[in-house]
Structures are given as C-alpha cells and as structure tokens.
Amino acid sequence: MYDLHLTDEQSGFRDAVRDFVRAEVKPAALEARRLDAFEKPLLGNLLRQASQMGLRTLALSEESGGAGADTLASCIVMEELAAGDVDIAATLAETALLARVLFDGLMSAGQRALFLPDFIANDDYHLAFAGRDPEIRYASWYHRAAPAADAAALPAALRQSDGEWVVNGVIPYVSNAPVARLFAIHVSAKDRSGTSAPATLLVPSGTSGLRVRASSETAGVSAHKPIAAWHHGVGGEVALNECRVPAHCL
Numbered sequence: 001m002y003d004l005h006l007t008d009e010q011s012g013f014r015d016a017v018r019d020f021v022r023a024e025v026k027p028a029a030l031e032a033r034r035l036d037a038f039e040k041p042l043l044g045n046l047l048r049q050a051s052q053m054g055l056r057t058l059a060l061s062e063e064s065g066g067a068g069a070d071t072l073a074s075c076i077v078m079e080e081l082a083a084g085d086v087d088i089a090a091t092l093a094e095t096a097l098l099a100r101v102l103f104d105g106l107m108s109a110g111q112r113a114l115f116l117p118d119f120i121a122n123d124d125y126h127l128a129f130a131g132r133d134p135e136i137r138y139a140s141w142y143h144r145a146a147p148a149a150d151a152a153a154l155p156a157a158l159r160q161s162d163g164e165w166v167v168n169g170v171i172p173y174v175s176n177a178p179v180a181r182l183f184a185i186h187v188s189a190k191d192r193s194g195t196s197a198p199a200t201l202l203v204p205s206g207t208s209g210l211r212v213r214a215s216s217e218t219a220g221v222s223a224h225k226p227i228a229a230w231h232h233g234v235g236g237e238v239a240l241n242e243c244r245v246p247a248h249c250l
Contacts, residue, residue: 025084056182088234128176131186209243
C-alpha cells in the first residue's frame, strides 16, 4: 500500500512554502490590480523569491544541483503555492518538471554542460516545451481555446549542409513562453535525403528567428490563435521564421 504519511523532509517543504505563501504571496495576490482573471500580471518578484528558495529546481536531482524532491513532495509544494497564487505555482511547476525531464533524462552530456550552469545560476531562468498536445480536444485543453483543424502540424525543421537546422512554423499555445530562457521545441525534422521524423530541438530564447507573443497579444487575432487569454500561469505563441539551430541542439 502506498504510504501517504509525510516524511520529515516533505513536512519541512510544506511548512516552509506555507509560511512563504501566508506572509508574501497572498497579500500581493489580493491586490486590486490582479483581480481581473484574464489580465492579472505575473508576480515576478515573488516568482524570483520562490526560485531562491529552491522551488524552481525542486525536482532536479542533487547531482545536477537541485533538491532531488520526489513526486509527492513536488505535488505538496505546488498545492501550497497554488493556495496563494496559481500563476506562480503553474510557472514553477512547468519549469521544475521540464528541468528533471531534460537535464536528468533527455539531454546529452554536452547539452547539459552547455545549458545547466546558467539554469542553476539564474533565478529567472525558466523552461518551456513547445509542442502539440495529442489530447487537443480533451480535458487538458480546458483552459485554452480550441485550435483549428490544421494545428496538428509540427514546425518544419530542414537540415542544412553544415548540420544546422532551419525551423519554420507556429505553435499557438506554449506554457511559460513569455518567461522561458530555453525552449524544447517539437519539430518535424527532415534530413537532406527528404526523410522526416519527429524530433526535439533545444532553442534559447534569444535565438534569431524565434519570436514569442504573450496570450494577451494574440487574443482574438485569428481562427488558429487564442481567442481567450491564458487562465493559469503565463503562456503565448511561439513563432519560428528561418530560425537557425545548431546541430548539437538536437
């Protein structure tokens, strides 16, 4: 039987976050300027404070510089944060989960050496996954506008003779897009022989040809873009126009 009694470490995480939420987050979250559900600004200073507490790297292994928290501890922390402000909780949860998946799982040693030091050192360094949701019409999309039928296509990445990838396409709904420093972008990668296969490219936010538009900018623009603002956390559209990505970022 699964034991739901909290360990001392899990209780410590819960109590520390609960105190932070009571003292810092709730008073700021209840300010009048944040009472509009669709236009409330993200509390960036509190997001940074939460990161300084180790919550951004909560699920990352200790070997990689994180807290190495298990799934239950991570859920407890995010529930406590959401009791104060769901946007902070959603933003940190996205980054914490992706950090474990990418740095502890999918990245090569060279990619970790390239991206991990900056991620650990910078409290404002967040992550985003830009891809198509296979359950596009189901419950996971309850807080987003339903995209048009042609939204299933992935951005196209064409391999060049020098090994670089040139990427073109638009992904309308990307959690954490406005605050992300690194994107994991799901693409349809075509090599020079013409063979295509799904792949993921690691693209820093400052890469030429990558543009992010917050959901407030794209609301109601067209049929395949959001017709309502983001409900939880922050999100937006990621557009790639002749975006060149080095071969080692595949």
